[in-house]
Amino acid sequence: MFVSKLSDSIRQLKQKGFRVVGCFPLYPTVELLHSLGVIPIVLWDLKDQVRSLEESDCHIQGFACSVARRLAGFVLSDEGALLDGILMYNACDTLRNMPEIIQLGLEEKGRDLPLFRIHVPMAPRDQTGSDDYFAAGIRELVRGIESAFDVRFSPERFLESVKLYNAMRSLAVELEALAAAGRVSYGLFSRVIRDGYFLPVEEQILALEEAVRQASSVKARDDDGRGIIVTGILPPPEAVCAALEHAGLRVVGNDVASQARSYGRPAAETGDPVACYSDFYRNHMPCTTLLYTSDGRVRAIHDLIRERNARGLVFIGEKFCDCEYLEMPFIGKTLSALDVPDLQLEIAADDADNVESLRTRIEAFAELL
Amino acid sequence: MTEKRETSKGFTKTESGKRLTRMLTDDYMNLHRGAGEGAFVVWVAIIVPVEIFRGFDNVVFAVPESHAALSAAKGVGMLQCEKAESSGYSMDICSYARIDIGTAMSGGKDSPTFGLPRPHLLVSNNNNCSLLVKWFDVYHREWSVPHFIIDVPFCYERQKDRDRAYIVAQYRDLIRTIEAMTGQKWDAGRTREAVHNSSEAARQYKRFIDCAVSRPSGITAFDSFVQMAPLLTSRGSPELASHFRMLADETEVRMKSGLFPVPGERYRLFWDNIAPWHQLRKMSTRLADLDANIIAASYTSCVGSVEGSYEFLQDYDDGDPLEALARMQNFSVCPYGMELRFEAMSWAARHYGIDGFVFASNRSCKVYSIMQMDLQKRVAGTLGIPSVMIDVDHADVRKYSEENAFVRMEALLESIDAVRSRKGA
Numbered sequence: 001m002f003v004s005k006l007s008d009s010i011r012q013l014k015q016k017g018f019r020v021v022g023c024f025p026l027y028p029t030v031e032l033l034h035s036l037g038v039i040p041i042v043l044w045d046l047k048d049q050v051r052s053l054e055e056s057d058c059h060i061q062g063f064a065c066s067v068a069r070r071l072a073g074f075v076l077s078d079e080g081a082l083l084d085g086i087l088m089y090n091a092c093d094t095l096r097n098m099p100e101i102i103q104l105g106l107e108e109k110g111r112d113l114p115l116f117r118i119h120v121p122m123a124p125r126d127q128t129g130s131d132d133y134f135a136a137g138i139r140e141l142v143r144g145i146e147s148a149f150d151v152r153f154s155p156e157r158f159l160e161s162v163k164l165y166n167a168m169r170s171l172a173v174e175l176e177a178l179a180a181a182g183r184v185s186y187g188l189f190s191r192v193i194r195d196g197y198f199l200p201v202e203e204q205i206l207a208l209e210e211a212v213r214q215a216s217s218v219k220a221r222d223d224d225g226r227g228i229i230v231t232g233i234l235p236p237p238e239a240v241c242a243a244l245e246h247a248g249l250r251v252v253g254n255d256v257a258s259q260a261r262s263y264g265r266p267a268a269e270t271g272d273p274v275a276c277y278s279d280f281y282r283n284h285m286p287c288t289t290l291l292y293t294s295d296g297r298v299r300a301i302h303d304l305i306r307e308r309n310a311r312g313l314v315f316i317g318e319k320f321c322d323c324e325y326l327e328m329p330f331i332g333k334t335l336s337a338l339d340v341p342d343l344q345l346e347i348a349a350d351d352a353d354n355v356e357s358l359r360t361r362i363e364a365f366a367e368l369l
Numbered sequence: 370m371t372e373k374r375e376t377s378k379g380f381t382k383t384e385s386g387k388r389l390t391r392m393l394t395d396d397y398m399n400l401h402r403g404a405g406e407g408a409f410v411v412w413v414a415i416i417v418p419v420e421i422f423r424g425f426d427n428v429v430f431a432v433p434e435s436h437a438a439l440s441a442a443k444g445v446g447m448l449q450c451e452k453a454e455s456s457g458y459s460m461d462i463c464s465y466a467r468i469d470i471g472t473a474m475s476g477g478k479d480s481p482t483f484g485l486p487r488p489h490l491l492v493s494n495n496n497n498c499s500l501l502v503k504w505f506d507v508y509h510r511e512w513s514v515p516h517f518i519i520d521v522p523f524c525y526e527r528q529k530d531r532d533r534a535y536i537v538a539q540y541r542d543l544i545r546t547i548e549a550m551t552g553q554k555w556d557a558g559r560t561r562e563a564v565h566n567s568s569e570a571a572r573q574y575k576r577f578i579d580c581a582v583s584r585p586s587g588i589t590a591f592d593s594f595v596q597m598a599p600l601l602t603s604r605g606s607p608e609l610a611s612h613f614r615m616l617a618d619e620t621e622v623r624m625k626s627g628l629f630p631v632p633g634e635r636y637r638l639f640w641d642n643i644a645p646w647h648q649l650r651k652m653s654t655r656l657a658d659l660d661a662n663i664i665a666a667s668y669t670s671c672v673g674s675v676e677g678s679y680e681f682l683q684d685y686d687d688g689d690p691l692e693a694l695a696r697m698q699n700f701s702v703c704p705y706g707m708e709l710r711f712e713a714m715s716w717a718a719r720h721y722g723i724d725g726f727v728f729a730s731n732r733s734c735k736v737y738s739i740m741q742m743d744l745q746k747r748v749a750g751t752l753g754i755p756s757v758m759i760d761v762d763h764a765d766v767r768k769y770s771e772e773n774a775f776v777r778m779e780a781l782l783e784s785i786d787a788v789r790s791r792k793g794a
Contacts, residue, residue, distance in 0.1 A: 063461070063732045064739050093498050093736035096523050100707040104743050121535075122495055122502075123520035128542045130520070133535040291495060291502050291518060298510070320461050322735070326503035329457035330510050346459075 006041070006049040007079035009198040013039050018200075019084040019149055021116075024071055024098070025091040025289060026257050027281070029118065032142065032273050033087065034201060035161040036151045040087070042197040045234050045258050046070040049198075050077070053349060059101050065320040066349035067234070068094045075113075076105040085114040085148060090122070091289040092323055114148040116141055122291040125282050134281075135274040142273060155271030162267050162276060164201050171208035172196075172263035175215065179251060180308060182221030184211065186230075186251035187241030193259055194235070225250030226369040229304050231331075232316030233257045233288070233324050237347060239355040240362075244314065247359075247366035252308040255301055256316070261285040288323040297327065298334055305340055311369045312341045314362075319348040341368055383623070385616040389596060392612060393439070396602040397482040403429040404486030409551045412488040412508070414501045416701050417519065418694040420567055420605040421540060424560035425553045431485040434501075435601040437465035440472065441646035441764035442595075443481040450765050464733040464765035466504040473508065488514055490550060492543065496521035496704040498736045515550075517543055521698055525706040527676050528699055536695040561690040563605030568685035568693075571673025573613035574600070575681045578669060580620045581721055585634035586664040587624040591653040593669040594644035600672060631662040636782050637722055640666035641714070641744070642729035642737050643763040648771070655775065661782055665721045667702050667714065675699050677709030679717055703736045710740070711747050718752050724785045726756035727778060733762045755784035 013020050021033055022043045033040040047066065056072035074080050090096055099115055106113060118141050121130035142153050172193060179189040192211045196204035228249050230236060235256045236244065244251065254260045261284075268279040286296035305313065313335060315328055328344060335342050343365040345358050404410045408429045413419060415434050422428040440446050446464065452471030454460055460467075477484020491505040491514055502518055509516035519539050522532045544555045577596065580587030596616065603609040623629075630653075638656075640663045645652060656663060670679035675696060682700075685693055702710065717723060726748050728741045741758065748756050757777045762768035 059742050060739055061730055061742065064735065068739070090523060091499075093500055094739055097707070097736070097740045100525065101740055101743055104707070104747075117525070119522040121520050122499075123518050123539060127517065127546075128520070128539045130535065133531065136531060288503070291499065291520075294503075294506065295510075317459075320735070322462055322500045323503055325459040325462050326466070326500070326507060330507065332457060 005195050006046065006074070006198045007082070010041060010079065010082045013200065014082050020082065021085040021087050022075060022080070022083045023087045025067075025088070025095055026262060026287070027284065027290075028087055028089060029138075029141065029273070029277060030201070031158065031161040031165050031267060031276070033145065034164070035158040036145055036149065036153060038084070038145065038149060038151070039200050041083075042258075043071050043074060044197060045194050046074055047234070047237060048194075050074045055105075059105055062349075063320055064094050065318050066347075067318065067321075068098060069349060071095075071098060072102060072105065075102050076109065081109075081111060083113060085116060087116040087118075089118045089120045092321075094320075114144075116144050116148070120281050120290070124292040124295075131278055134278060138274045138277055153273075158273055158276075159269060159271040161201075162269050164205070166266040166269065168196070168201050168205050168208060169263040169266050171205060171212060172259075175208055175212050176254070176260065178212065178215040180227075180253060182225055182250055183218040184215035185241070185245055187238050187245065190235045190241060190259070191238065193263075197258070221250070226312070226366060227252035227308060227310040228369070229253045229255060229301065229308065229310045229313045230316060231255035231301060231313060233318045233321050234316060234347070235259055236314075236316045236345075237351070237355065240316070240345065240347070240358060243355055243359045243362045247363045249314075249362070249366050249369070252310050253304045255297070255304060257287055257289070261287045288327050294327065298331055301331060302334070302338065305335075305338075310340075312343065312365065314365070315342060315344040317344055317346040319346050319351075341365070383619060385612070385619050386595070388612060388615065389599065392599050392603060392608065396599065400429050400431055401483065401486055403427070409490070409547070409553070410486050410488045411490045411492055411547075412485065412505065414493040414497060414505070415601055416497050416698065416704075417492045417494055418540070418698065420560050420563035420690065420694060421544060421555075422547075423563035423605045424544075424555045424557060425547060425551065427553060428547065428551065429486075431488070432601040433469040433485065433504075434465050435598055436472070436480070436482060436485055437468040437764055438644070438646050439481055439598065440468050441766075442649060444647070445479050445481065446647060446764045447766055448479055449475075450767075461732070463498075463500055463504070464762055464768075466500065468764055469504070470507060487512070490514065490547065491516040492519065493517075494519040494521050494698070496523055496699065497701050498703055498734070500736070515546075517546055519543070519698070521704065523706070524676070524699055524704050524709060526709070528696065533692065533695045536698050537689075537691045540691045540694065557690060561687065564685050564690045564693050565687075566607050566610050567605050568673075569610040570600070570604070570613050572681060572684065573610055573617050574672050576617035577613060577620055578665065578672075580617070580624060581664040583624060584637075584722065585629040585631055586637065586662055586721075587620050587629060588664070589630045589653050589657075590640050590663040590666040590669060591644070591649050592630070593666065594646075594649060597644075597669055597672070631657045631660060633660045634662050636661035636785055637724045638663045638781075639714070639717060639721065639723045639726045640668070640729060641726060641741065642666075642731045642761065643668050643734055645729065645761050645769065646764050647766040648769065651771065652774075656778070659779070659782060661778070663727060665717060665723070667710070667717070670717060671700060671702050671713070673700070674713075677702065677705035677713045679713050679720075703734075707740045707743060711744055711751075714744065714748065715752060718748075718754055723754060725781045726754060727781065728756060728758040729761040730758050731761050731763055732768055733765060755781055755788060757781040757784075
């Protein structure tokens with residue numbers, strides 16, 4: 001199996017004596033793990049990390065999204081054996097089946113991993129009070145991690161961790177603005193953000209600071225780069241980023257789940273994880289996977305287009321992602337009413353490098369703008 | 370027994386079949402009539418507890434999934450799917466959703482029931498599948514109809530008290546929502562009565578599907594697939610319990626009279642997934658010609674059960690109806706993880722004397738299908754029962770190849786013969 005940054009990072013962390021927990025899907029309780037001395041690694045956007053799907057093909061049909069297939073592929077690989085645990089919360093229909101598929105796959109290999117789960121309430125917040133239910137789940141999660149790793153929770157350390165992650169989020173916002181100004185390519189920006197998920201937050205901050213420093217020294221582009229917004233559950237593959245830029249398009253904002261939806265809003269700075277995560281999930285950036293928030297996505301996209309003066313929207317469709325594909329027709333319709341053209345691209349598991357068929361459509365879209 | 374058998378072996382049109390047609394016709398007619406006369410119309414996902422609505426004076430409910438299955442069985446599934454696709458909905462999305470969206474967006478055109486009356490409220494739940502929440506969100510946004518989402522924690526293990534209390538709290542909010550929207554007052558007694566009716570209906574339905582225990586089986590799973598429809602459209606009504614009582618009685622009488630769907634039954638098979646609605650008659654007849662019978666299915670066996678089991682839960686004891694409904698909120702297959710599903714399958718293998726499993730890998734239902742490869746391994750490794758996986762789409766015939774499916778199912782029958790030969794040797 002070809003594995004790059006992700007396994008290198010985990011291997012280095014293990015050599016330093018850290019315990020590493022793989023988390024999925026997008027918005028796990030990373031601050032909590034970090035405060036307990038465990039390094040969270042978000043297992044998302046693994047397209048450049050896991051190139052062979054041989055392992056997952058023994059467990060999952062080909063009509064699952066590449067996110068699930070690569071996730072299983074990684075955790076069941078030799079590199080995945082370096083993990084000390086898995087943490088997940090409820091999201092889509094495919095991902096909810098993953099814990100047991102992974103556990104069975106590990107059993108077949110004679111391996112075992114602690115699995116931590118939390119149910120994030122999906123009822124609209126103005127509909128049913130779920131705070132008590134969620135609070136019990138968070139407390140159970142804390143006890144579970146404490147017990148598995150023989151560690152003790154500390155409100156002070158938790159607050160420190162929240163502040164660190166917020167610092168990272170703030171730098172990500174800064175780098176996004178530099179990308180929008182054309183001072184760093186969207187492809188490079190995406191790589192820095194993605195690779196950051198595989199690093200401890202302290203190193204993620206250093207990497208972002210360096211990227212911001214370098215980008216700040218580059219002169220802003222004074223061309224009339226046609227500004228677009230990119231949306232999707234995953235960012236475009238690097239080759240698509242390059243094709244977008246080659247066609248004269250500039251990504252002036254994004255509604256990508258692992259980018260702006262992840263870093264767009266800071267967590268509440270408190271030492272109480274119940275208060276922190278109640279606020280975190282309740283007021284999260286709209287995301288198709290957080291069922292109660294997705295009503296807000298249309299407005300969020302419209303606002304982004306207006307604020308960034310974007311001329312169009314590019315949807316990066318992850319093949320077999322039902323959540324996204326059920327939302328896009330309506331979003332597209334509302335954009336038509338605003339006279340904002342959109343381009344819908346579909347990326348399948350083996351399409352990361354095979355983008356020539358998309359290039360023509362991207363170029364045609366750029367001409368349209 | 371004076372009943373006349375109307376079809377070839379494998380699939381029998383009985384008196385209960387005719388009664389079923391009448392019931393469904395009445396259900397849809399009453400739905401349209403009620404809506405036309407000003408009733409409050411709710412669209413629900415299949416395991417939303419409609420017994421709650423029966424506690425109101427003038428609330429009617431429609432079940433889009435059931436309508437989509439009916440459309441597929443009546444041969445208009447593909448047509449409706451294509452309408453949704455032309456509106457931008459991907460062919461990879463669940464075919465029920467595409468049929469329903471296609472029907473709704475064309476004002477009910479080509480629907481066997483003239484579509485469904487426009488809803489005042491959408492009620493979905495996310496434990497059967499969260500895709501359904503997104504599907505109902507389409508109408509929520511297109512038509513500005515309120516959408517109530519019942520959030521039900523997924524069961525990797527048995528339902529916890531904490532989860533049940535959370536579900537009950539949401540039911541109470543649902544009731545308050547409908548009271549506020551309609552001005553009607555919810556009557557707990559009427560819901561209690563509806564829960565009794567549902568419990569009795571499930572008990573009688575279990576009698577019917579247990580006719581598969583006999584050798585040869587008194588039914589095919591295809592019989593039980595079609596009989597599921599009123600479980601969705603008539604749930605909570607006394608007529609449903611009567612229907613299933615007569616159905617079970619009639620089936621038992623037929624068996625006593627020596628009438629079996631596959632008289633020369635040599636292979637007793639188990640189906641795992643939603644019914645292939647577009648293939649019911651074709652598949653059952655062709656299997657019967659091979660002396661094979663799919664006698665039971667996870668899809669139909671779960672009715673009246675919980676925890677991924679197929680055993681009847683219990684008679685309703687007249688307690689808090691919302692508690693009872695919350696307990697049943699996990700009925701169905703999809704709200705359960707692999708351990709619980711495998712437990713249920715193991716029970717079914719023993720209970721029904723299963724010779725082989727057919728895993729229908731269904732591109733339209735990821736929540737049902739994505740774990741089947743591992744279930745298949747466990748069926749082989751732990752139960753020692755041969756199995757096969759075939760590609761199916763429950764409602765979009767374009768994603769099904771009869772020849773491919775039968776090549777594999779015939780190979781399964783050969784495997785069963787090989788196992789028997791080894792045991793005999």
